[in-house]
Amino acid sequence: MQTTDIAKKYSELFDELEHCAEIEQKQKIKAMNILMNEMDEEEFNYVFTTELYNKINKMNEEKKITMGNAFYLLKSIGYCKALKSLWIDDFKMSSLSKKFENMIVKEEKKVKEGKNEKLLTNLCECYILLNDRFSSGFLRICIPCLLKAALKKDESKETQKEVETALMTLNCIEHWGKEELELLNMNEIKEIIKYHQKCGNLTCLAYYCAWKFMIFGFGEDKSLESLIVNDLHFERKAARELDELAKRIDWKKINEEEEQLRRIDSKDLLALMGWLEVLKLYFGVCQLWSKEHVELINSIVQVFRAGKDYCREICDDCIDVLKIMTIFGTLKVDDLLKGGAVDVVLEEIKQPTMEDKMEYEILIIFMAISRRLIENKDYETDKAKRKEAKRKLFEMMEDEGLEDIITSLCETFDFLNNKYFGDLLSFNISDNFVNV
Template sequence: MIVEEEQKKEEKDDNLLTDLCECYIFLYFHISPEMISICVPCLLKAASNKEVNEEVQKEVEMALLALSSIKDQKAKRELYLNEIKEIIKFHQKHHNLTQLAYQSAWKFLIKEFFIDKSLEEVITNELHFAREAGRELEELTKCVDWKIGKGKEREKETKEELTLIRWLEVDENYFRRCESKNEEYVGLIRSIVKLFRAAKDNYGNIYKKCILSFEKVVHKGFMNVDYLLKGGAIDAVLEEMHRPTLNKKMIGEIFDFLESISEEIKDKNIFERKEEKRKIMKRNLFEKMEEEGYEDILISFHKGFRDFSAFYEVLIYL
């Protein structure tokens, strides 16, 4: 039906074609290059509608949500890049998209970035992903009632929670690919730290996603520990050890994060090339831990947990 409608020379029903493309993408995991070449331009056309009314907003939101749901099939740059850039830039100026629509536009582009590294300049320095994602996270963080517990009051996740989780998943992919670091990058880490602190008591899924985002930063190289220090991520994670209500699952998440730091700073091949930078990074980390009074906590956990012992020993003896 999609192919037949797209091939019509006259009386093509664009609304029907858009609906069919959305249904097709939501239903199928593997999409052929032929269908990608039809669906992506069709949905981008629908998403480019700049009319300001609730009905159009919902149509645009659905088109962008469908685009962001395309699995691992790579689209050719000429099919999407100019159009998605225009959609994002127009929203940055006029704020015409819903939160979910704007997040979906970025999710689609970041998924392409995960395949095509050459998009980094556009995403980081032209469209300013880190700045935009950080601001969206902070706005959504204000919209959630973090005091509500896990009981009957929270039987299902809110739209804001789901959008937050999707943003964090997009952030993880960005951190996994991004090489360019600037103050906006640190700002995004700060925004995730605020979310982490808000979610720690009652929102375990978001809490875990935040720590996973921090781990992705570490996995890009040991010098990224400095960005986590500047963004307050290491402080926020270590502060959790002061909490008497910290459960075993949370302790496990914290130890996994600290172990990822340990693995990075144990790489002797890296250190031979960047020994001076390593010393500065280690000193910064150690000074921060001493300033905030974490040394006793580190020592108390040292003997009880094998994984944490590795982290402690690397910091103390390396």
């Protein structure tokens, strides 16, 4: 890759670090962080190599950079990598990674009274943020340490940042086995969420990270379901977060191209994308109907409308959430109508051009609605209400001539099924939905 101005300037500042005093080093690292936030994935790969991490290790051994500044530099790199969802594994092969592994094991072996908890937390955060693969042995040490850091309740900005970093670090662990999940104490995660709902001590990013863990625990503990839906009111809280984030984001500055999204130093945008991912996870496992469905659906619809002309990736995620809600969730068709979900998919299907994937997602939503209107499920038991929902849908579609459009799309079913797999579009849509 040809060196860009951003990558070149970052490398120049990095080379200057070993000639600076501690305070000046920290100032240069802050300037480097600004440049790093503007990097795309290619620039990130170019700069953050095994050689760079080896150089940091050598500088530390030669006392040209303090361990405190090394942690600051490395956590900034790892945090940015995690925030931009980049897959870069150069750190794993470095001498610094081996050094940190030895230090983590050594510190963990110390008796409780002699253990340096702050050092261990810094080591664990750097190690997990910068790696993409970890052994179960290191996770057994790191997870309890990070949870302890995340449980801090001081509301100062410094503590907020520490809690956010700890929760973000935990989110970097992609593959959770049963043993690791047992280490992720759900009572502690519940305490983090409850305290935030009472005192507002978490950042937006930290809050969605905590919720992600709680919902992730569904697979092992079904008793969490009622707690999440009825006690902690996840859907209401998620709706508020989506509303606030959509208002704060400067949509006009967002470029539709994914590589440009990676350049944006917007925690709000990345938090919004994170919340939509959490919602996909939630509706894939939640089996309880909630009276807060409509409020949440409406918030998803408003995010879709806000980003429609500026960020296709966000719009695709919104449609994906609505699809998962309609297929797996216990919401009612009336919830979809009241929340505005049907309006959105009808608006999309009227577009003169539509990508195959979007067409496929929208057809799946129509098929799922069709099934809900003809099946006597627990959440759709009222025959009169189902009939009324059918009537409303038919009128909405008839007014715009949409029933003909949907029927005409039947010709694409086989093509879309072959392209995206599955049999969700396998039965006759016109028999079950259009001719209500």
